[in-house]
Amino acid sequence: MATPVSTRSVKWEKDVEEAASALERPLLYKRGTNTTSQIAVVGANTCPIESLDYEFISAFVVYVGCNTTLAAAAAALCAYIAPAAAGSGIPEIFGSILGVSAGFVLGKEGPMVHTGACVASWLGQGGSRKYGLTWNWIRYFKNDLDRRDLITCGAAAGVAAAFRAPVGGVLFALEEVTSWWRSALLWRTFSTTAVVAMVLRGLINYCRGGHCGLFGKGGLIMFDLSSRQATYTATDLAAVILLGILGGLLGALFNFLIDRILRVYSLLNKKGARYKIILTVSIAVITSCCTFGLPWLTTCTPCPPELASKCPTIGRSGNFKNFQCPAGQYNALASLFFNTNDDAIRNLFSAGTDREFGVSTLLIFFTTVYTLGLLTYGVAVPSGLFIPVILAGASFGRLVGTLLGSISGLDAGLFALLGAASFLGGTMRMTVSVCVILLELTNDLHLLPLIMLVLLIAKSVADCFNKGVYEQMVRMKGLPYLEVHAEPCMRSLVAGDVVAGPLITFSSVERVSTIVHTLRHTGHNGFPVIEDPPFAPAPELCGLVLRSHLLVLLQGRIFTRDRVKTGPAEVFRRLAPFDFAKAGSGKGLKVEDLDLSEEEMDMFVDLHPVTNRSPYTVVENMSLAKAAVLFRGLGLRHMCVVPRTQGRPPVVGILTRHDFMPQYIRGLYPNTIPR
Amino acid sequence: MATPVSTRSVKWEKDVEEAASALERPLLYKRGTNTTSQIAVVGANTCPIESLDYEFISAFVVYVGCNTTLAAAAAALCAYIAPAAAGSGIPEIFGSILGVSAGFVLGKEGPMVHTGACVASWLGQGGSRKYGLTWNWIRYFKNDLDRRDLITCGAAAGVAAAFRAPVGGVLFALEEVTSWWRSALLWRTFSTTAVVAMVLRGLINYCRGGHCGLFGKGGLIMFDLSSRQATYTATDLAAVILLGILGGLLGALFNFLIDRILRVYSLLNKKGARYKIILTVSIAVITSCCTFGLPWLTTCTPCPPELASKCPTIGRSGNFKNFQCPAGQYNALASLFFNTNDDAIRNLFSAGTDREFGVSTLLIFFTTVYTLGLLTYGVAVPSGLFIPVILAGASFGRLVGTLLGSISGLDAGLFALLGAASFLGGTMRMTVSVCVILLELTNDLHLLPLIMLVLLIAKSVADCFNKGVYEQMVRMKGLPYLEVHAEPCMRSLVAGDVVAGPLITFSSVERVSTIVHTLRHTGHNGFPVIEDPPFAPAPELCGLVLRSHLLVLLQGRIFTRDRVKTGPAEVFRRLAPFDFAKAGSGKGLKVEDLDLSEEEMDMFVDLHPVTNRSPYTVVENMSLAKAAVLFRGLGLRHMCVVPRTQGRPPVVGILTRHDFMPQYIRGLYPNTIPR
Known part of the structure; x- marks a missing residue:
């Protein structure tokens, strides 16, 4: 009586244990004394599926049911709670647990990175006063740099x-x-x-x-392979180079496809939370059907007799899954599908088991994981790409290794590891970190030269086609991410060319109403401050003031009836430096919060104490490419553009992150202007 | 007939082999038939030293002779050849080989880093035309960034x-x-x-x-320890923390002492090449005396009977050196001193040999290596610090481990590894790179958490006392190295405060004699170029021109009789862009190489084509600290200071690396000026 085993559904454990003990008994034990004819016994033995059909159907229904329920829960968490609860990381954790439990082809490392970053960001906001989770010392982190x-x-x-x-x-x-x-x-x-x-x-x-x-x-060490000794010949090297090239091509294709799929998904997800859940559940059903259905395609394999470990393993995660096979045999595909992702990777990496997975098994598994990995990423479940990529890469590497078995003397498990490295290099385009992560996962430094080689080749090949998957997503989402290198079109532009729109400046002692009006009607976050007569003989650039600081200053109501300097002493008598500290996301003062009387609106406020007197400046005829290097190199948010010639206003514009984005510049200047 | 064995002197190999084969024979084999009384035989067995005194003296003389000769050769190479042959790296290699062969306590990794950098720098100069070692494509690297x-x-x-x-x-x-x-x-x-x-x-x-x-x-993997399984308890952790603290203290002391010693040495080395050689030879003699003399202090230990490896080892590098001991016994100190540095480290790291080295052996070895490491660094031999520090750290760690043997269950070899980590952390103050280098040396990822912990503690402790050894040397040598963080005194200064001395500028079309005269009488490498009337309505900053570009332009003789623009076309018709490429160190044009006639001196040259039209600028009232961030963050060499107010010259000064050095600023402003 064979029963499919899922280690994921915990409540099934007891049934599974029973089934397991049943499996160690002779197949027809339950029938008590053998009253059946020998033909029936032989039939049940060779083709247990037919006689047990009804059990598998019910198992399939329960399996799909569990998975879709978990998937729907994860999606609901994401669709309804997470967008609002941004910043705590807790929905991420639960969503990730549910997603992994639902059997999706996704990794837990993406959500864990996100969770880590969320917790850190929360500390950088000075903790949470609302929930009483704050200490006094945390507020020292409350600035941009530390955050x-x-x-x-x-x-x-x-x-x-x-x-x-x-x-x-x-x-x-x-x-x-x-x-x-x-x-x-x-x-x-x-x-x-x-x-x-x-x-x-x-x-x-x-x-x-x-x-x-x-x-x-x-x-x-998650996949300890340290016992393996690697010696390799020139032919092996050629095989590894081939693996690197193929991994690079597959990675580039993966990045291309994921971009298209994410664009389609975003159209669906925009329609509302319900569509998100429907999409997620559909993918869960497809995944369940694949994992449950595909193992039927392979024939059962007898357990290798020389094996030290248990075969088949039932009721726990591991290698050699029995699935529908009779005792003493295993289903190779089920050994990969009906396991945690970690164990599937461990199975693929395992050495000395060159014949465990056949070519067809690996081909089916690779194709399935590659496709499901593409389809799963982007559904409303917190998911990481590392594990699917390692899984697909390992099966691809083992496939290549099995095919090249007659030429190369390298172990199939080693090929799996190198395949994972090449596919990671081809999609992520990271080198040192992937290399070290793989080393720390496998603890085999002897393989370092081969891993480095395969990463180099895969990244170089894939870089010919497109960008790394993370960079591609940042672009697709339209986040204002500045490239390391300035765009070629920037070389023929100067800073003065891109400072568009009317410049809004404040006088160093400004009327309250002017400031409030400006803050209400623009979205700018930084404003140049001009030192006007009588405070200077001629208008000159005093510095830069931030919206958030202006709001705190206005809230403090340090106003004067006449246009005079109040000086910093007065300001810091009423406001502590900590009042100006960076507020948490969305928790700062808003201009709507200000409640100023008509009389106050007509008064003046001295901006000197809150003005940054040393803003970074560039001359208007500075090459935009060099301005971009300055802007990115120092991590600025605002940069003042000053005139080249005399007799003009002391500041002619302000550059922000958007002014350096190629899409904005291209919008302004469809054809590069020759200068 | 026992003979001291040095693996370092190659020509001794044959004698050593003979001695080795002699040692495997019974002790009195040479005497043919045993005609001596039994008492004499027993005496020779128990105290071979006395009977063989004369052999040891001759051995000592040859040993010291070889070592001093090698040391003198290395020092001569350094003193006479290397300072002039800077940039090839070959003297480094030979010097390092000679130095290591001479038995100094020094590492080969420092010279190897230097050699790598030299070869790279040589490629960045476009190869060597003199020796025909150049290719056309190499010239593309001939710029500052790529170099x-x-x-x-x-x-x-x-x-x-x-x-x-x-x-x-x-x-x-x-x-x-x-x-x-x-x-x-x-x-x-x-x-x-x-x-x-x-x-x-x-x-x-x-x-x-x-x-x-x-x-x-x-x-x-140089010291493969991967077979070792590390499990540790809370007591072990406490021992490791203690090791980290002690390593930090020892490292800080090492840095303090090496600073003092290097200062004394530099006084000696300044006196001339002869003094350099004398100093080097003296240290070589001291080192030889220590390595030859100190093993006599320990008693012989019988070889552990359960040992799988050979004991004692003779005629090759390895563990369990025989030295003066009878067959079947070894001298623990000789096992450390009479070995390559690599093998000594391997012996200290070796697991399962807790009793091999006693407390006194380890104490003597640690003290000697610590002292010799201090004395050797800075003599005129290419030397690295890594190996001495690892050697001293490993013996110190093993010493602590042996002393704490009753409390902690960790292996003494593991303590040696952690000791090396802690001492490296304490002197070098590097974390990630030391951690990964140690991992790659030992291939034991299971130890990663302990290595990280010990590094963190050692670095934190040592940072309380002084800076890392490399940073300290950069400071001591007075190299204009810019700190990551601006000095506190810079916060109360502005850019205009430090631009000292008269500013030298060129007009955009300048008289040749003015340029030649200026280049002859100043050492400046960059000059602001001013656009004067008639080329602009009022003087304005045109850009920055480099000395090297000016020299190429003058050499090209693109002069005009009148003050007119020639434009870039004329310049680039006569000069290729490659002519302006960065010349190799000391190989560029010099102002003395120019051979201009009186008539040419009176002509004009158009600087526009060679002027950098987008120099980075700061306003004179910019905080010096922020200017320093800009200067360092973008890796600049010159920065123009522009006036804040109108009606003044378009550039008021130029900032170079020296203007941001604390010692220069402090010289200008002994007391911080309050602003």
């Missing part, structure tokens, strides 16, 4: 926790997360991930007793 | 080759070498070290036959 650093550390901690790869986490933060790298950050992310490693290590030690489920299995 | 990147890659390759640690090389470049990190650099250094790894791997494979001497021993 940015904290978020980087949070993301590093997420990677470190997801892959148990502390050094990989540091490098991921360096290679993918930060735009502005400071050497202090290296030391800070390292401290963070060191703590993560210690905590993980402690928890794994604690869980070794076995009372934490699957957590801690495999120790600190 | 800087190439040098970084070269340094990474050096580390990768020295430690067989490709990822460690990338991180070393990131953490220690570069001031300006660009994400492209990560990918470039990764490609470089990947090639290094492949080549290394290939050579090691080739050398496995044994015809490359010690090279390739240990494979790609």
Whole structure:
């Protein structure tokens, strides 16, 4: 009596255990004494499916039911709660748990990075006063620089926790997360991930007793392959180079397809929460059908007799799944589909089992995972790309290794690892961090030269076609992300060309009504302040003032009837420096919150105390490309453009992030203007 | 007939082999038939030293002689050849080989990093035309940016080759070498070290036959400890924390002492090449005396009977050196001193040999290596600090481990590894790169959390006392290295405060004699160019011109009799863009090379074609701290200071690297000026 085994549905465990014990017994044990004719026994033995059809149908219904329920719950969490509850990271965690449980082809590392970043961002807001989760010292982090650093550390901690790869986490933060790298950050992310490693290590030690489920299995190294000794010949190298090229091509294709699919999904998701849930549930049903249906395509394989480990394994995650096969045999596809993602990867990486997975098995599994990975990413479930990519890459690598088995002497499991590296290189386009993460996952430094080679080739090949998947998504979402290199069209433009629209400036001692009116009717966040007579002989640039600081100053009502300087002493007597600290996202003062009387509106306010007196400036005939390097290199938000010749206003424009975005510049200047 | 064994002096090999075979024979074999009384035999057995005194003296003389000769040769190479032959890296290699052969406590990785950087710099100069080592494509690297990147890659390759640690090389470049990190650099250094790894791997494979001497021993991982399984308790953690604190203290002390010693040495070295050689030879004699004399202090230990490896080892590098001991016994101190540095480290790291080295042995060895490491660095031999620090740290760690043996259950070899990490953290103050280099040296990822912890603690402790050893040396040498953070005194200064001395500017079409005269009488490398009437209605900043470009332009003799623009067409008809490419160090045009007639001197030259029209500028009242961030963040060499108010010259000064050095600023402003 064979029963499909899903390790994901916990409530099934007892049934499964029964089934497992049933499986260790002879097949027809339940019938008590053997009253059936020998033909029937033989038939049941060779083709157990026919006689047990009804059990599989009910199992399938329950399996699909569980998965769709979990998927719907995850999607509901995302669709209804997460968009509003941005910043805590808790919906992410639950959504991710539900998503992984629902059997989706998705990873937990993306949500973990997001969670880490969310927790860090929350600390950078000074904690939460609403829930009483705040300490006095946290407010020292309440500025842009520290918050940015904290978020980087949070993301590093997420990677470190997801892959148990502390050094990989540091490098991921360096290679993918930060735009502005400071050497202090290296030391800070390292401290963070060191703590993560210690905590993980402690928890794994604690869980070794076995009372934490699957957590801690495999120790600190998730797929320990260290026993494998790699020696390779020139032919092997050629095979590895081929693998790198193919991985690069597959990665580039993956990026192309995911872009198209995400665009279609975003059209659907825009229609409302209900559509999000329908889409998610549909993908869940497709996934369940694939995982349940496809293993029927393969024939049963007898367990290898020399095997030390248990075969088939039932009722727990592992290798050699029985599925519909009789005792002593296993279903290769089920060994990959009916497992946690981690265990499927471990099975593919396993050495000395070259014949375990046949060419057809690997081809079916690779195609399914590649397609499902594409379809799943972008549904309303918190999901990561790393695990699907590793899974698809490992099956692809093992497939290539099996096909080249006669030429190359390398182990099929090693090919799986290199395939994962090549596909990661082809999609993510990261090098050092992927390399270190793979090393920390597998603990095999002997393979380092091969992994480096395959990553180099895959990235180089894929870079000929398109950009990395994360960069592509940032572009697709239209986030104002500045490229490292200035666009070629910027070289033939100057800063003065792109400062569009009328410039709004304030006088250094300005009328309250002017400020309030300006803040109400523009969305700008920074304004140049001009020192006018009588405070200077001729108008000159005093500095730059931020909207948020203006609001705090206005709220403090430090006004004068006449146009005179009040000086900083008066301001800081009434307002503490901390009042000007960066507010949490969406929690700052708004211009609508100001409640000023008619009389107050007619008074003056001295902007000197809140003006940044040393704004970064460029001359209007500065090459836009060089201005972009300055803007990005220093991580600015506003940059004043000053005139080249005398006798003009002291500031002719203000550059913001949007002025350096190619799409905006191209809109202004469809054809590059020759200068 | 026991003889001291030095693996370093190659010509001794034959004698050593004979001695070795003699040692495997019974002690009194040479005497033919045993005609001596039994008492004499017993005496020779228990105290071989007395009877063989004269042999040891001659051995000592030859040993010291060889070492001093090698040391003198290395010092001569450094003192006479290297200072002039800067840029090829070849004297470095030979000097390093001689230095290591001379038995100094120094590492080969420093010179290898230097060699890598030299080769890269040489490529960045477009190769060498003199020796015919140039290709046409190399000239594309002939600019500042690419040369800087190439040098970084070269340094990474050096580390990768020295430690067989490709990822460690990338991180070393990131953490220690570069001031300006660009994400492209990560990918470039990764490609470089990947090639290094492949080549290394290939050579090691080739050398496995044994015809490359010690090279390739240990494979790609120099100290493979991967078989060791680390489980640790809270007590072990406390021991490790103690180790980290002690390592930090020792590291800070090391940095303090090395600063003092280097200052004394530099006084000696200044006196001339002869003094350099004398100093080097003296240190070589001291080192030889220590390595030869100190092993006599320990008693002989019987070889552990359960040992699988050979004991004692003679005639080759390895563990359990016999020295003066009878057969079947070993001298623990000689096992550390009479070995290559690599093998000494391997012996200290070795697991399961807790009793091999006693407390006194480790204490003597640690003290000697610590002192010799301090004394050796700074003599006129190319030397690295990594190996001495690892050696001292490993012996210190093993010492602590042996002392804490009753409390902690951790292996003494593991303590040695952690000790090396803590001492590296305490002196170098690097975290991620040291961590990864240690991982790649030992291939034991299970230890990662402990290594990270010990590094964090050691660095934090040591940072309380002084700066990292490399930073300290950069300061001591007075190199104009800009700190990441602006000095506090800069916050109360503005850019206009530090632009000292009269400003030299050129007119956009300038008289040749003015330019030649200026270039002869100032050392400046950049000059602001002013657009004067009739080319502009009022004087305005046209841009910045470099000395090297001016010289090429003058050499090209594109002069006019009248003050008119010639335009770029005329210039680029006579001069190719490549003529302006960055020349190699010391190989560019000099003002003395110009041979202009009286008539030519009186003509005009149009500077527009060679002027950088978009120089980075700051306003004179910009905070100096913010100007420093801009200057360092973009890696500038010159920055124009423009006036704040109108009606003044269009540029009021030029800022260079020196203007941001604290020592210069402090010289100008002994007391911070309140503003």
